[in-house]
Amino acid sequence: MANVELDKQTDEFAAHLQRIGELFDPEFSLSKQMATKGDLPVARLVGDIHVNSFLIVRFDYMVFVDQETGLLTIDNSMFSVLPGAKNSEPLVRWDCMRSPHSNIPCAHIHVHAHCDEWASAILTGDEHSPQSHGCPENEPRAPRIADICLPAGRGWFRICLEQVLLFVIDEIGAACTPEVREALDHGIEKWEEVQLEAMVRANPALALEALEALEA
Template sequence: MVVKIPPIVLTGGGQELAELHVVQRFCLDSTEQYLAVDQSVFKLNAIIDRTPVFRYDYDRQARSKPSSHLQVHAHRGALSHLLSQAGHTKPHELAALHFPTGGARFRPCLEDVAEFLIRDFRLDARQGWERAVHEGRERWRRLQLRATVRDMPRDAAEVLTGLGYQITRPADGDPHDSAKALHNW
C-alpha cells in the first residue's frame, strides 16, 4: 500500500517558498501481523526552481546505502533564497541548519559514520572492517534498545506479552515513561 500526500506548500513571510513531499509505502512486517514502513521519503523542494533541498529516506530493503539516511541536495542559490525569504539570520550558511536524526536513542552510531565514510566517500579501510562495524553497530543498537525499554517499560511489556512472554507487573505499579525520551526534539 502506498500513501502519497499532495505536496504541502510551505511559506515564509507570507510567500510560498517550498513544498514538502511525503511518500510512504507499507508492507507486512516479518511476522506478517503488523503493518510496517517499507519505504518513506520526506523531501523538501524549493519553489523558486523546483530543486530538491534535502530528503530523509528510509528503505527497508536497502543494501548499498543506510536504510535510514539524510541526503542534502541543497545548492547555495535555491537554499539561500528560501532561507533569506523566510527571514533566517544566516541564509548563506548550510552549517547553520541542524537536521534532526532520530533523537537520543535512535541517532547514528560511530559505526554508521565509519561505514558511510568507507562506502560513500570511498575512503580506505582495513581488512576486516565490515565485521568490526557490524559487531559495534549491534552492540550499540542492543544498548539503545535496552535504554528505550527503560524509557518506555509499559510499551516493552505489551510487545513482549504479544510475543508470548509472561510479564509480571511491579508490585508498586507501572514505572513511568520517560517524558524526556518521548518528547525531546
C-alpha cells in the first residue's frame, strides 16, 4: 500500500517537473526510479533541462511519503547548473538534505570554481574548516571552492527548481518569454504555500499564536 501511494504522489510531482522542463525543451523527459532507503520506500526523479544550447539545469530528487501526514516529502534534492559540454563540471550546485549526517548545513551551495585566495584561506583554517572534512587524510589535494558548503536556508526554507531556472535566466542570460517567467513565478508561489502548510503542521501552537496576535 505504501508503494502504491508513493508511486501515485511521485507521478503527480513528476508531472509538475515535466511541465517545467518542457517550458524550455519540448523534448525534455525525466527519469523515475523506485528504491528503498533502509525499510522506507523512496523514489528518485532526475532530469536535465536544456535551457539553451550552452546551459543545462540538472535536478535530482529523492522523495518518500511521510507516514504521519501521508504527504510526499523531499528527503534530498540537488540542483546543478552545468555548461552544455558533455561531462562538464557544474558551475554551481545546490544541495538540500532533510537529515544531514554531519554538521554541514542541511541546505547549502557548492561553487565549482578555482581561486588562489580561497585555497589559501582554507589551508590556513583550523580542524573545523571545510578542508578538514572534505578530503580524506589518505587523499591529500589542494582545496577547492567546491568543497565549501555555503548555507542556503534550513528545513522548509529551501530553494526550488523554478528559482534555479530564474537564476540562469536573470544572471547568466538564458532566453525567457513572459509566459515562461509567469509560470516559474507561479511555481515558486505554490512551493512557498506547500512549505508554509508544512510549517503550520509542525508548529500548530506557534501558528495559532500568530493568528491570535492578528485578532488582538
